[in-house]
Amino acid sequence: MNQFTSPAQPLKRIAESTVRRLSIYLRFLEEFEGRGRATVSSDELARRGGTTSAQVRKDLSVFGSFGKRGLGYSVPELATSLREILGLGREWKVVIIGAGKIGAALAQYHGFRERGFVIVAAYDTNPEKIGGTLEGIAIRDMQSFESDVTRENPDIAVLTIPMHSAQEVLDRVARAGIKAVLNFAPAQLHAPMDMAVKTVNMAMELEGLTFALTNAH
Template identity: 65%
Template sequence: MKRIADSTVRRLSMYLRYLEDLDTRGQQTASSDELAHLCGTTPAQVRKDLSFFGSFGKRGLGYPVHELTAHLREILGLQREWKVIIVGAGKIGAALANYRGFRQRGFTVVGVYDHDPAKVGKAWGDATIRSMDTLAQDIQREEAPIAVLAIPAENAQAVVDQIVAAGIRAILNFAPTQISVPPHVSLKSVNMAMELEGLSFALTNAGLLDQGAA
């Protein structure tokens, strides 16, 4: 089977979001054209993306909304619950721990960790902040495969090494630094300063950029 590009997966995720909307509203079918408009892409792109995984559409009609929603959930692995731990109980950690979008999509926060002794033990939303000392054993006991990193850049790689050793399988990194993981661990990084700098560049060199959208 062909390898799937990261950009394709992001679009699948977006298709899913809008298909769920349409499904809720009771719409039966959606054409690649309609989906493309909703998601800000092109009909050809929609069809190509979906065709990597099967033939879900009906010619002359479009895609069956409810069915395709289910297919996409399965493709993205969202039929199950994913246990997530959050490392770092600062402002960003707080925002993420309470982010409804996570729970809605089947991501359950099973633990929040901080190395600051003053924070450990404090109740925090549903969870209690735990010490980093128990992080490794918790990952193994809870079998949480995903970690969200919301800590300063300095300690990021050290913490990553620690949780990788403990068996984590995927990391969503908010620390503004390059981190490296062994090939069996998936990594995605979100860097807010970098995004703002991208806007700064766009404003400074108007017209030099590839496009103004994202």
């Protein structure tokens, strides 16, 4: 295998940590691409990404063989392969549920559109918000959610809603057939197995910090 030959199926379950690191490598590759650099070694990717060269090579080896011995990796080729592996070769339709401050921050986040994520709508239940816009994106009534999803088929739902309604909304999202959710509510959500849910929990991150501060040396 000299190229990423889209393996028939997930040969083995791929570790989440591996995927996260691929994201990191891709970030550096894009930086190098911008500077017109031709090749990069596993060792350099490792130093930048805070890991080891063996780890970089193991991570990549799960998906194929991308390098040339003695030389390293072609920056544009590896970047293209990683984008393909990570599913960034296409556009993804995103809906934001919850038109609050976090929703607004996300809606205007530049990195979103840059990477092929298109926010098609925002939803809320507050009549004062419905009909307005969130950073230029129409805020719709949550009541029309199911029929909108049927029509527009968004790929990803971003939940920026209060904790107490999070599970209920997730269930609705699941029933509507959306298979990926990015959750900002500080709640542990239970979803069907065929769904991908990532939770960003600020309280948890902060507590990781206070734990470290409290138990320092």
